[in-house]
Amino acid sequence: MDDQAGLTLIEEIVAIALLTVVLGAILLSLEVAGKTAPRDIERGHALHEAQVGLDSLERELRQASAINATAPNLVDADITRGGETVRVRYDCHYPRCVRQQLADDGSVASEAVVVEPLLNGTTANPVFTYTPPDTFPPSFVEARVEVPARGSAQDGYQHQIVLDDGFELRNVTLGR
Numbered sequence: 001m002d003d004q005a006g007l008t009l010i011e012e013i014v015a016i017a018l019l020t021v022v023l024g025a026i027l028l029s030l031e032v033a034g035k036t037a038p039r040d041i042e043r044g045h046a047l048h049e050a051q052v053g054l055d056s057l058e059r060e061l062r063q064a065s066a067i068n069a070t071a072p073n074l075v076d077a078d079i080t081r082g083g084e085t086v087r088v089r090y091d092c093h094y095p096r097c098v099r100q101q102l103a104d105d106g107s108v109a110s111e112a113v114v115v116e117p118l119l120n121g122t123t124a125n126p127v128f129t130y131t132p133p134d135t136f137p138p139s140f141v142e143a144r145v146e147v148p149a150r151g152s153a154q155d156g157y158q159h160q161i162v163l164d165d166g167f168e169l170r171n172v173t174l175g176r
Contacts, residue, residue, distance in 0.1 A: 042151035047161050050147045053097065053115035054163050057090055058143060060099075062167045067137035072126030075141065076102075080171075092127040094118055097145065119146040119160055142166040 007015070064077035065085065076089040087102040096116040103109040121127050127145060130138035144164035150156025 039150070039153065039156045042153040042156045043149045043161075046147055046149055046151035050115055050145055050161060050163050054143060054145050054165060057097070057099070057114055058165060058167050060088065061090070061141065061169070063171060064169055065171050067169065067172055070128065070130055070136065070138060072123065072128055073121045075128055090114065092118060092121045092145075094121040097121065097127065115145050115147065117148060119148060120144065137172050138169065139172070140166060140168050 060079055061075060061077055063079055063081070065080045066078040067075070068078065068087065069076040069089075073092045074089065076087070078085050078087050089100045089102060091098050091100060092115070096118050097114045099112050099114050100108045101110045118127075119125075125146070127143060129142040129144070131140040131142070132138065142164060143166070144162065146160050146162050148156075149159050149161050
């Protein structure tokens with residue numbers, strides 16, 4: 001009977017207590033991760049959508065052959081693509097930034113939302129800044145968009161995502 005090995009009752013109780021603490025910590029971290037994952041996913045979607053909108057706006061305006069009008073939340077330009085010139089306007093007033101393609105008479109032929117929801121686009125917090133500031137047409141445009149990090153979720157993050165970038169109007173400034 002001397003070769004029988006085993007655990008005493010006290011050793012088993014201590015092992016069960018330690019196992020309970022470790023398992024509880026693991027389950028708690030999984031619960032926290034499960035609650036924050038949807039907010040992180042929404043933040044990722046909001047960031048991606050804002051980046052795509054800002055990139056498409058910049059890509060198109062970078063190709064402008066003429067600037068027709070500028071304002072703190074608006075750029076109206078002629079874009080030449082494939083030998084054809086189209087007139088586009090980016091109207092970025094709170095709560096959205098819209099790309100409008102204009103007909104020859106200046107009326108809106110088509111419209112598409114580029115960034116929504118847009119938190120800036122006001123007089124105090126504009127989307128576009130031009131350099132040099134008092135020269136028309138400008139040679140450089142800075143675009144800044146602010147969107148909520150919560151995306152479409154109401155209980156998401158409460159901070160905002162700010163994206164800004166600038167681009168030279170190289171085709172417009174060629175003739176200067």
